[in-house]
Amino acid sequence: MTTSLNAARRRADLDHLASATVDLLVVGGGVTGAGVALDAASRGLSVGLVEAHDLAFGTSRWSSKLVHGGLRYLAQGEVGLAYESAVERGILMTRTAPHLVRALPQLVPLHGKAHDPVVMAGLRAGDVLRRMARTPSRVLPGPRHVPAVEAMALAPGLRRAGLRGGLLSFDGQVVDDARLVVALARTAAGFGARIVTRARATGLTGRGAHVVDTLTGASLHVRARAVVNAAGVWAGELVPGVELRPSRGSHLVLSAATVGLSSTALTVPVPGARNRFALVLPQRDGRVYVGLTDEPVDGPIPDVPTVPRSDVDFLLRVASSVLERELTPADVLGAFAGLRPLLDTGDGPSADLSRRHAVLTGDGVTTVVGGKLTTYRRMAADAVDATGLTANRCRTARIPLVGAGPVTGPSHLAARYGAEAPRVAEIGEVAWAVRHEGALTADDVLDRRTRVGLVPAERAAAEPAVTAEVAEELAALTAT
Numbered sequence: 001m002t003t004s005l006n007a008a009r010r011r012a013d014l015d016h017l018a019s020a021t022v023d024l025l026v027v028g029g030g031v032t033g034a035g036v037a038l039d040a041a042s043r044g045l046s047v048g049l050v051e052a053h054d055l056a057f058g059t060s061r062w063s064s065k066l067v068h069g070g071l072r073y074l075a076q077g078e079v080g081l082a083y084e085s086a087v088e089r090g091i092l093m094t095r096t097a098p099h100l101v102r103a104l105p106q107l108v109p110l111h112g113k114a115h116d117p118v119v120m121a122g123l124r125a126g127d128v129l130r131r132m133a134r135t136p137s138r139v140l141p142g143p144r145h146v147p148a149v150e151a152m153a154l155a156p157g158l159r160r161a162g163l164r165g166g167l168l169s170f171d172g173q174v175v176d177d178a179r180l181v182v183a184l185a186r187t188a189a190g191f192g193a194r195i196v197t198r199a200r201a202t203g204l205t206g207r208g209a210h211v212v213d214t215l216t217g218a219s220l221h222v223r224a225r226a227v228v229n230a231a232g233v234w235a236g237e238l239v240p241g242v243e244l245r246p247s248r249g250s251h252l253v254l255s256a257a258t259v260g261l262s263s264t265a266l267t268v269p270v271p272g273a274r275n276r277f278a279l280v281l282p283q284r285d286g287r288v289y290v291g292l293t294d295e296p297v298d299g300p301i302p303d304v305p306t307v308p309r310s311d312v313d314f315l316l317r318v319a320s321s322v323l324e325r326e327l328t329p330a331d332v333l334g335a336f337a338g339l340r341p342l343l344d345t346g347d348g349p350s351a352d353l354s355r356r357h358a359v360l361t362g363d364g365v366t367t368v369v370g371g372k373l374t375t376y377r378r379m380a381a382d383a384v385d386a387t388g389l390t391a392n393r394c395r396t397a398r399i400p401l402v403g404a405g406p407v408t409g410p411s412h413l414a415a416r417y418g419a420e421a422p423r424v425a426e427i428g429e430v431a432w433a434v435r436h437e438g439a440l441t442a443d444d445v446l447d448r449r450t451r452v453g454l455v456p457a458e459r460a461a462a463e464p465a466v467t468a469e470v471a472e473e474l475a476a477l478t479a480t
Contacts, residue, residue: 003190003402005438007477013048013194014213018220022048022194023389025209025224027201027238029053030060031177031373033230034184034195035380035396041191042399043384043392048222049193050211052200053303054444055185056178058232060373061448062305062338064251064279064291067092067101067172067374069133069140071126081356081375082129088375089172090135096377097401099418100180103140104173104281105264107151107166109158109322116167120145123169143169157260159324173265175284175416177373178448182437183401184376190402197438204229204238206364215440226387229367233301233341241362243344244369246301250311251291253334253454259288260323268322278318284415287333287454290315297339307335334455341369359386430466434473442467 017025024040026033029051037049051057067089070082092101108119123143130140144167151166152158174180185195203210208223229235229242236242256262259280266280281289293311312335316327343358357371357379368383381394403418413421413429424432433439433449445466447453452462 001190001192003186004436005186005189005195006435007440007474009189010196010198010438010440014196014199014220016194017048017050017196017211017222021223021225022046023225024048024384024387025050025222025227026230027204027209027227028058028230028232028235029055029181029185029195029197030058030230030232031056031181031184031376032060032232032368032371032379032383033228034181034188035376036228036230036368036383037193037195038184038188038191038399039377039380039384039394039396040389041188041193042395043390045384045389047188047191047193048224049185049188049195050199050201050209050222051195051197052214054197054440054448055195055438056181056448057303058234059338059341060181060232061178062249062251062336063177063373064249064281064289065174065177065283066104066279066281067174068372069126069171070129071122071171074122074125074129078356083132084378085372085374086126086129086133086135088377090130090133090139091377091397092174092374093135093139093172095398095400096396097174097180097183097404099403099405099407099414100176100183100401101172101174103170105154106169106171106267107146107154107264108169108267108269109151109155109166110164111159111162111322116145120167123167126169140170140172143167154264155261155266157323157325158266159322168264172374173281174373176451178451179416180373180401182449183403186402186437187399195438198440201231201238204363204365226389227365228383228387229365230383232369233339235341235367235369237301239362239365239367242360242367242369245342245344246297246339247342248295248297248305248311248337248339249292250295250307250315250335250337251289252307252312252315252332253336254288254290254327254331255333256282256286256288258325258331259290259319259327260325261288266319266322268318270318271321278315280319284412285451290319290327293337301339305337305339307337311335311337333457336454343370357382359383361386428469430469431473434470435477439470440474442470445470 023045070085074082405419409421
């Protein structure tokens, strides 16, 4: 079956869900929901997925774009979670998505009286995890100390005064978190999963869900043998008994030229804090993301979280502590924040809550919450296992996502589309998004297929032309 998602396939899949019973209904089109759909479909189950907005609309598109090896969890004593993260990172980088995940050099600058031995010990422990996970050193080299002159070559924007060198290590970086979600959904569609966006689930039971098609206003009841609630921070609104404590992770978008970075990220100790770091992360498009915060969020969950001025000031201050040039709000091109769906396990700051995922069962609905982008595959496997629908074992560790394979074509497209880059080059990114990646609006293209929307000024400039092309492509699909 084709992996293409578009308006025509959406209509057909929605009609099917309205008239037939599927083995598994997945609610939520983020990385976890798309991962569940792929896992279940690849085990031979009939699958429907409904998403209230668009693929990767929620937290999944607001990450740091890192595929972590678990170093932070190791520092917190969560050895099992750290090892799981290292294993999943290796699977993404070497088997399932090598076209989307690549090695990112990360430098800890050493100014003044830094605790070099302590930090290096942590990096070496992370490298032990890398070896235990059997990720080759050619994929992720081991850590090492670099002298000041090499540190400056890797990150020319570093503050020269007091620089004694740096600690260089490597982790995984996903070219685009939203693109990973789209790849998962399309791969699931290739196994027969019915992926329907703009379909809001308003009530769940163990045998299905009431769903509203937000494009037409029509209501339908989707029947299923089992239901997985993968709605992220909104999971508690769909079923009783799921208590979450959302935590906001804010990022700033700056120009790499302003910061003085090329391809090496900076891991910056937060002044006055122990075992807390900020990240300055270069992207392939000439941008830099500075993140991230970990602040509790109370009240209703917004569709799109905003970044408060306090987070902006904090991130600029920490990043500037190791740079030659002090960063100011005028340097900020854009900002974004994601809400982590952390399970409420009691008192204490949100930063101390475990990032381990949880699979909960109540009223016949299986809910999966917590976790990280890196470990989505394990979360999905555990959720499908919990439904009891099949005795077949998880296969996704060896299923390449769409785009995996020999990479050719223009480099700027190859880095985002992998083996599909030549086909994208033939018709353009907007047409590709509408014909094959399920984009239904200009917002889908700008904010979740190309990420132009991360810089408001660039988004405004591109929006008229993208809107016109999307309308033209949708009209052509309707006519066929």
